[in-house]
Amino acid sequence: MISLPGLNLGAQPAEPLNVPALSATRTQDLAANTEYRFEVSFSRTLTLKLLSGTAEFLGTELAPASSYTFQGTKGAVFTWHGCKLEISGEADSEYVAEETQMMGYANAHFALESLREKSAQNCELGPRVLIVGPENAGKTTLARTLTAYAVKTGRQPMVVNLDPRQGMLSVPGSFTAAAFSSIVDVEEGWGSSPISGPSPIPVKMPLVYHYGLKDPEEGKVFKPLVTRMALAVTSRLEEDKASKQAGFIIDSPGGISQGKAGVYENIEHIISEFSVNVLFVLGSERLYSDLSRKYANRPTDEAVHVVRLEKSGGCVDRTEEYMKALRHAQIRAYFFGHGENTLAPHSQAANYDDLTIFKISDSTDNSAFGPDDDNVYAPTTSLYERITPSSSIVNSLLAITSASANDRQDTIRDSSVRGYMYVADIDEGKKRVKLLSPQPGQVPTNALVMGTFPEDVAALVS
C-alpha cells in the first residue's frame, strides 16, 4: 500500500464486519428448476459453493467447487438440472423457491437468439431491447440474465444502463454502455471497469456519462443524454460486427414506468432514439396494456414487440437504507476495489483555482446561484452553475468530463466522463482541496461536474 501523506485511507466498509466467527457450513440440495433465494446484509457475508450439479446466479453459471462470497446482496441461485450447494455464513433470510420465472427469462433469451441468428445471416442490427417496469420488478435481474445467457451463447451484447440509482461498471449517478464478451461477475454486480493490473474476472470497457440526478424526470439532462448515448452506441454497432449481431439491452429506472396519465415520455424517447424493437415489460399489467396499445399499429419495419414477463416472486423491495449502502459500496469499489482485489487510489491536493467545478442546478431551487461567482453561463442556461469550492462540497463526487473548462454547457453535458474524484477535505483558510483520485497524476483541468446525486459519502476516507 502506498503511503498517502495527510490522509489516512482505508478500504474498510462503513459498517463493521460482523461475521460470526465460525458460522456453520451446511449443504443444500436443490431440485431441478428451483432456486435458493437469499438476502445478506452489508455487515455479513454468505459463501456459496457448488458441490455438484449445475447452478447459476442471475444467469451466470457457478464454477464447480469455487467459493462465491456475497455481501450486501439479494439474489437467487437457480438450477436447471438440480444441484448441491455448500453454504456458509449467515443470511438475513433464505429459502428455496419451487416456482420461479426462469423459464420465461430463458424463453426471452431464446426468442432474442432467434432474432440474432437472423441478423447474423443478413448482417443486420440484432434485437434492440428495452426493459421497463416499476421499481424492484426485477429489471436489472432480467437484464443481467439475458446478458449472461447471450455471452454464454458466444454473443457479445451491448448493455446500456440508464438507471442512476444503481451504477453499472461505474458509480451511481452515471449512465454507462458496455459490450459484454466475457462472463458477468457473480460477486461484484456487473463486474469491473479496467484497472491497471489483472482482474480475476475479465474487466468490461464502459462508456460513461454523468447524469448526477436521482430521478430521470427532473432536470434537463436525461433526454439529451439518452440521445447522445444512442448516437454513440449506434455508431459503435455500425462497425462492430460482433456487437451488432447481438444487439443491445437497455436497463431503465423504475421511475420512467410511472408515467403521467398513461403517457410515458421517457420510455418513448428511449424507444425512438435507440430504435428499440423489443420491449419487455416486467410485472405491471397496466404498463403493459398502455404500451402495447401505443405500439400496436406500427409499420413492420418499425415494429416494437411489446412482451410482458412475470415479476419473480423473489424480487424484494429494497429499503432506501439498503439502496444507500449499495451506492456507497459501489463508490467505494470504484476507488478501492472489491473484495480481495484492492485498488490503491491517490490523494491529491489542489488550489481552488486549479479546479473548474460545475454544479448541476437543481431545477426546484433556481435561486441557489452563487453570488460570489462571476458565472458567465448561468444567465443563458440553467444547466450548471460554476461554483467555488467550499466546505459544502466535502464528501461529494466530481465527474471528470472530457470537456474543457471553457466549453459550452451542452458540450459539457454531452461529454463522456474519464473518471471520478472524491472531495476528501477542504481547507477554507488555505483555499486548498484534498481530493481522492483513482490514480496518481496532475489534477485535471477538465470541466468537473458535481450532481445532486449520489448523496455524500462520508465514510469513504477516514
Next chain:
Amino acid sequence: MSIPSAEVAADFRDALQDLKQNSRPEINNLTIIAKENTEHAQAISHELESHIKATRPEFKLPALYVLDSIVKNVGTPYTVYLGRNLYRTFMDAYLVMNESTRKAMEGLLRTWKQPVPESMDPRPVFSPEVTGDIENALNKIRSVQVQSTPAHRPVHALPPRPAAIAAWRNTPTPPQNGARQSASQDPRIRAPYPPVQQFGLYPPSMPAPNPYGQPQSQNEPVSSVDLEDLKTEVAKSISDSQQAFAYNPADANLKQRLDALIALKTMLNTKALTPASLRDIQTQIRNLAPLPGPAPMPTFNPPTSIPPPNMHSQLHSAPPVFPPASAPPINIAQLLANMRPPMPPVTNPAAAPSTPNLADLLRRVSSPAQSSSTPAVASFYPPPFPVPPPISTPVQAPAVPAPAPAGTPTANLAQLLAQFSKPAAAPPAPVTQPVPPFPVSLPQLLSQPPVAGPVPGSAEWLLNALKVLPTNGTPSNTTPMASEPMTRQSSAPTSVLNEVELTTASMKKPRLHLISRLYEAYSNQCASCGRRFENTPQGKEKKARHMDWHFKVKDPQNLKRAIHRSWYISEKEWVEYRETDETSPDEPTNGSSGTATAVKKQAKDRYVPVPQDAAIAQAPCAICQERFETQWLVEANDFVWMDAIQVGGKIYHATCWEEYSKGAGIPMPSTPERGVLGKRKAEVSTPTSGKKPRAY
C-alpha cells in the same frame, strides 16, 4: 457429534510437524489420519496446505508427498479441498525449491494428470483445469529460466527416495458414481434429474500402488501420450529453438524448424489427432537434432515404446454404433449404454496393423478434399529402441536431420509441417467435415479421441442433434432416428428457435429442451470460473487461451505493485474499441487499425537497461514509489528492468506512465526497443492484444 475438527486438525498438524524427511511410515500414518477423518477433510486439508506453505523448503517435499498420498489413496473430498488451492500450494513451494526438488515436484504433477494407476476410474487425480494452470506456470518459469541463464543449465538430479517398500493399498475401491459417465439426459424430462449427476466434480480417487518406491520419472506410465504433455514438449522445443535461434539468427534451418514447430503447436491446439499420431509426433519431437549454439540440449524422456491405453476414452470414443442413415429406428437407451467406454480399456492402437502414418494423418486433418496423391512416406513408428541423440549432427537444408532408422521421419515432419502451414490448406471445421475420401473405416473415425468435436454421425453428435429437436413433451427412449436430423444439421437450430415467438403467451411455455443450448452445447467448462466452451477445435483453442489468461492473472508478479482504477476511455475511443476478451486470438479484430496498433507495444513489454549509475539504479518508480524488477533479457543481452520507460531522464514503470499519460492526455513516447515478451507471446499465441485499452 464426534471429535471437533480443531482437535483432529491439531493431531494432524503435530504429526506433520514431525515429518522431516521422506519417510514412508510417517506418510502412511498421516494418510490414515486423513482417511479416518474424512468428515474433517476441510480442516485437515487446510492444515496440510498451511504446513506446506509455512515449513522450511527442505521439509516441503515430504509434505507434498503426504498430499499426494492422500489424494491418491483417499480421494474425495480431499481432492476437492486440496484441488481448490493446489495452484497456490504447489507454486508457492515450487518457487522456493532447488532444481532437483523441482524435478521431483514435476514428477508428482505428472502423476496427477493421470488416473490413479490400476484404478478403474479413468479420470485424472486432479482435474485438468487444476493441473493445467500449474503446467502453464511451470512452462513460463522454464522459459524465463532459459532466458536468464542462457549458458548454463544444471543437470537435474533425481531426488533422494526411500528404498522400495511394499505397495500400500488398503482403501477399498469406492463405488464409482457411474452417473457422471453416463450420457447427458434429456432436459425435457424434469424428473430424471437427480440432484447429483453428470456435472459432478472431481473424481473419487482410487487406491494407488505405492508411488514412492522408485524414482518418479521412471515410475510414470511412459506409454501414455498425453496431449497436454505433448503440447508441453512442443512448447519446450519451441522455446529451446527460439533460444538457439537468438544465438544463430542466420540459421535458416533453425528458422524452418521453429516455423514447423509452431505450426505443429497450432495443429495440436486445433486438430483432432489419434493417439497413434500423437505418439508419432512425440517420437519425432524427441528425435529432433540437437540445437546449435549455447542453447542447452533439451533432455527428453526415452521415446515411448509401449502404446498407451486410451486415457481419454470416455463418452466420445464410442465404439462404432452409428447406424447408416437408412437404418431402422434405434433405441436411445441402447445407444447410451453402448457409449460407455469399455472398462477396462482394452484398445491397443499400435496393435492395429494399419495405423495410418503421420503424413496421412496430417493430410486428413488438414484438407479432406485433397486427394491422397502424395506418395505415402515411410511409417512413423518409433525406432525399436531408444536412439541416443547424436552429438553434433550438422544441420542441413531443407530437412531437419535426425537419426532416422526407418526412413527419414523428421524430414517428413518438416515437410509435412511446412505443407500444413500453407494458408491454402486451412481446414474446415471438423464438425462439417465429410467422411474423408480415402480409405478410413468408420470405426477409425469414431475412435478418435475426444479432442475432436462430435463427428457428424457419431453418437454424441446424434444426441446433440436429437436434443435440439422440437418435442411433443413425452419422454421417449424410442425416438425414431431417421436421416432427418443429419440433413437438418445446420438448419435445425434456427428452426427450433423460430418456434419461440416473441409474445407474452409464448414466454410462458415450458421449453426445457432448449436449455441444453446453454449447457450441453458448450460441454467444455472452465473449472475455475465456470465459463463454457464448445467441444470443438475452435472451442478448445479458445479455452486454451482462456486458461492462459487465468494463469497470467494469478501470476504473483502481478501482485507486487499497487493497482488502481484506469480512466475510462473517451467516446471516440469507445466507438472504435473492439472487445478483445481473454479468449480472442492475437490479431487485431478490425483491419483498419491493424497496422497502427500492431506497432504499438504493450507497455509492460517495454524495458530499459539497468542504469549503471548506482543512485539511479536504486531509485524507485516516481509514480508508484516501488522498485523495478531486474531480469536478464536475452534479446537485449543485458540485465533490464521490464515494464519500464525512460521519460525526461526519469524512469517509470511503463504501465504507471501509461495510466498517468492517458489521464493527462500526454502521448506515450515511442521507444525503439522491441519487447521480447510480446514477441514470445505472439508466437505461443497467448492473447496479447495490440490495442491499448486492454480488457484484462
